[in-house]
Amino acid sequence: MRASDQIFCFGPWRYQASSGVLQLVVADEIIQHQLLGGRREHVLEPRLHQLLNYFLANPQRILPKTELLDEVWGHEEGSDAALMRAIGLLRKALGDNGKPALFIETLSKRGYRWVADIRLEQVVIAPLEVAAATQQSAINQNDASQVVTPAINHPATQKIQKNQRIIMLAMFFLCAVVALLASLLLFFKQANPSLVYKQQIQLSALPGNEQLALPLMDAVLYQQEQTDGQWRWVLHETKTHTKKQVSDSYQQIGRAQLLGNKVVFQAMYKGSCWFYQLDLQQPVQEQQLFACQTLTSHGMLVYKDQVWWLDQDQDGVIQLWRLSGQKPVMLMSFADGYRRPQAIASHRDELWIMLQQDEQNSSLFKTEPGDSAARLVADFPYAFDTVSDWDNKHLLLSSDAGVFLFEQSKKALVPFQLPAAAYSDVTRQQQKILATASQTKASDLIPLQPISEQRSAVLLSVSPWLNSNREDRLLVWSDSKAALLSDRSGLPQIWLFDGKENVRQLTQFKNWRQISQLFWVGQQLHANIDQQLYEVDLSSGDVNAVPHHPQMLRRYAYCDSQWYWTEFSSHRWTLKTQDKTSHSPIELRSDIVDLRCGPEQSLLLLSRRGQLGQYWPAQQQSRTLPINLRWREFSQDSWQVTNHGVYWLSSPAELKFFAWQNQQISEILLNTGEPVHALYPGPTATQLFLLTSRRGESDIVWLQ
Numbered sequence: 001m002r003a004s005d006q007i008f009c010f011g012p013w014r015y016q017a018s019s020g021v022l023q024l025v026v027a028d029e030i031i032q033h034q035l036l037g038g039r040r041e042h043v044l045e046p047r048l049h050q051l052l053n054y055f056l057a058n059p060q061r062i063l064p065k066t067e068l069l070d071e072v073w074g075h076e077e078g079s080d081a082a083l084m085r086a087i088g089l090l091r092k093a094l095g096d097n098g099k100p101a102l103f104i105e106t107l108s109k110r111g112y113r114w115v116a117d118i119r120l121e122q123v124v125i126a127p128l129e130v131a132a133a134t135q136q137s138a139i140n141q142n143d144a145s146q147v148v149t150p151a152i153n154h155p156a157t158q159k160i161q162k163n164q165r166i167i168m169l170a171m172f173f174l175c176a177v178v179a180l181l182a183s184l185l186l187f188f189k190q191a192n193p194s195l196v197y198k199q200q201i202q203l204s205a206l207p208g209n210e211q212l213a214l215p216l217m218d219a220v221l222y223q224q225e226q227t228d229g230q231w232r233w234v235l236h237e238t239k240t241h242t243k244k245q246v247s248d249s250y251q252q253i254g255r256a257q258l259l260g261n262k263v264v265f266q267a268m269y270k271g272s273c274w275f276y277q278l279d280l281q282q283p284v285q286e287q288q289l290f291a292c293q294t295l296t297s298h299g300m301l302v303y304k305d306q307v308w309w310l311d312q313d314q315d316g317v318i319q320l321w322r323l324s325g326q327k328p329v330m331l332m333s334f335a336d337g338y339r340r341p342q343a344i345a346s347h348r349d350e351l352w353i354m355l356q357q358d359e360q361n362s363s364l365f366k367t368e369p370g371d372s373a374a375r376l377v378a379d380f381p382y383a384f385d386t387v388s389d390w391d392n393k394h395l396l397l398s399s400d401a402g403v404f405l406f407e408q409s410k411k412a413l414v415p416f417q418l419p420a421a422a423y424s425d426v427t428r429q430q431q432k433i434l435a436t437a438s439q440t441k442a443s444d445l446i447p448l449q450p451i452s453e454q455r456s457a458v459l460l461s462v463s464p465w466l467n468s469n470r471e472d473r474l475l476v477w478s479d480s481k482a483a484l485l486s487d488r489s490g491l492p493q494i495w496l497f498d499g500k501e502n503v504r505q506l507t508q509f510k511n512w513r514q515i516s517q518l519f520w521v522g523q524q525l526h527a528n529i530d531q532q533l534y535e536v537d538l539s540s541g542d543v544n545a546v547p548h549h550p551q552m553l554r555r556y557a558y559c560d561s562q563w564y565w566t567e568f569s570s571h572r573w574t575l576k577t578q579d580k581t582s583h584s585p586i587e588l589r590s591d592i593v594d595l596r597c598g599p600e601q602s603l604l605l606l607s608r609r610g611q612l613g614q615y616w617p618a619q620q621q622s623r624t625l626p627i628n629l630r631w632r633e634f635s636q637d638s639w640q641v642t643n644h645g646v647y648w649l650s651s652p653a654e655l656k657f658f659a660w661q662n663q664q665i666s667e668i669l670l671n672t673g674e675p676v677h678a679l680y681p682g683p684t685a686t687q688l689f690l691l692t693s694r695r696g697e698s699d700i701v702w703l704q
Helices: 029-036 046-057 065-073 080-094 128-146 155-191
Strands: 007-010 013-016 021-024 041-043 104-107 111-114 119-121 200-202 210-216 219-225 231-237 243-245 257-259 262-269 272-278 287-292 300-303 306-312 318-324 327-333 340-347 350-356 362-367 375-380 386-389 394-399 402-407 412-415 422-429 432-438 443-449 472-478 481-486 493-497 503-505 515-521 524-529 532-536 543-545 553-559 562-569 572-578 585-590 592-597 603-607 611-616 621-628 639-641 645-651 654-659 665-669 676-681 688-693 698-703
Touching: 046 065, 046 080, 046 111, 065 080, 065 111, 080 104, 210 257, 210 422, 210 432, 210 698, 231 262, 257 300, 262 287, 262 300, 300 340, 306 340, 318 340, 318 350, 340 386, 350 386, 386 422, 394 422, 443 472, 472 515, 472 676, 472 688, 481 515, 493 524, 515 553, 524 553, 532 553, 553 592, 562 592, 572 592, 592 639, 621 645, 621 654, 639 676, 645 676
Parallel strands: none
Antiparallel strands: 007 013, 007 119, 013 021, 021 041, 104 111, 200 698, 210 219, 219 231, 231 243, 257 262, 262 272, 272 287, 300 306, 306 318, 318 327, 340 350, 350 362, 362 375, 386 394, 394 402, 402 412, 422 432, 432 698, 443 688, 472 481, 481 493, 493 503, 515 524, 524 532, 532 543, 553 562, 562 572, 572 585, 592 603, 603 611, 611 621, 639 645, 645 654, 654 665, 676 688
């Protein structure tokens, strides 16, 4: 049996080397909560999976850093920092945080060593006939050791043997019938849209990130990120597992499609979007075809030997284009309220198009070649990033919430049951799914003391309760208390910090919920969950819907004892409030996509065109601010308002500030080491928290 097929037992763990699944074998609930947040198993991310397998294959041996980097990362891709971080994450996953080390020992200037005892649990599943033959052979050998006289060839004995053969044949026939029935049941179960894929088989296994795979004959073409952040195409031969670079390097690459015997794709080169054509027989000699405005990862399709793609004009309006001969032709435009295009796919002689309403919601359209407009099929409470064909009745969709089948006749989403990982770029290949598997996301919330007259902006040390090595976001403060959204216990849940370095989980959601906003009204915590306003009980963690508030809301603000919110419906954005007597909604402004409370009983309103303005509802007066926000590109939490002014991200490494006092704009360079995606107000009027994402790793995998 190969090492990758074995099951290792060490300490309180049972580890499946082939899948990277760690299972706790202790029943103590306290230990379960400490190690896995109450769960019984954990799936290691691909790099930690490889690292643990290498330790288990070399127990009690000192492994130098160079050997681990060569064997796990590859000769050129790894670094000491990456190794130290991976060792730290693996120790954390195993609960190996004390001294002396329980599992992985650090030997100064020498390397690392696995020190725990290992027990092997061999599991061999043999066919029924082989097992029966082995058992019969053992019985015969045992009998031969005890019988010293030859068997008597008596007629009665012959009759018994004949009856035994008949019984064995009958049993064999019965087993065959049972197997046939089981196969039929399995077939009908697979025909049911509620599918279960239990096994993940790693294909790429390269250092860094791989994504957007295109299956070919006996090969798979996928993207690999290089150490300098550039992307290239790699051709992976599936029979020999040889890999070779077949393209130049680009800042960003969209998915590839076959056009005849060549590959076409979009890529960003020197800040501009271009179409390229690649002949795999003559690698690294791609031909530049024509320009595009914006690049969408899944926004290009080859359908009926023609190239179709989604683009955006300078105002952000989404368009559908087609290459007619050598000339690009714009076929249709969509309502300008949509944030950006997500994906295009062909299905049953129709084109299916997914557009993003905002960061959390999307709309599915369909059209036929020759139509001048697309028809809305469904709105979803998920930001789907992939659309592909499944069968005549279903589409395959993926998002952060999971992978789903979309049943067109019922307009229903059916979730897949998949191994514990985040999957994107999903496509069906016969009975398997080809996908990109990403490791568990991790982010950091870093306090920033903003600029003042006396000092420049400085980064402060991170509070221990914010250092979870998981994805934390939506941080909101009320005096010394804070709430945030975190997946440190598995699913995204709301957590509460009591101001005394103690943090505890509030909600106990059993399924993934779309939580897009947290905010305080006095001492009461509110949450926008599945586009509905809820109050969160700080003792029990129960969530209760707030009465007289509509669904389908997007962003809430409670300013000067009055509720305000934005809505997206019928392809348009509106700002609304509530009549205090009748509780009926009142439309105040159109084309407003986001809002915040401002000074002097005002609202800060972000228009669909990205212009920020100040609005006084009581006087119905407004003014335009010298601030333009790229809401189609940045997070809705990329700007915040304080008593001193407005902060917003102009890039992932630069923060800008507009001061109320002098009406001037200043710039703040952010030296965080990682891109900044969001801003959250701190416990004081001058403090901000920056949300940064750590660079993870992704691999191309088969699911079956």
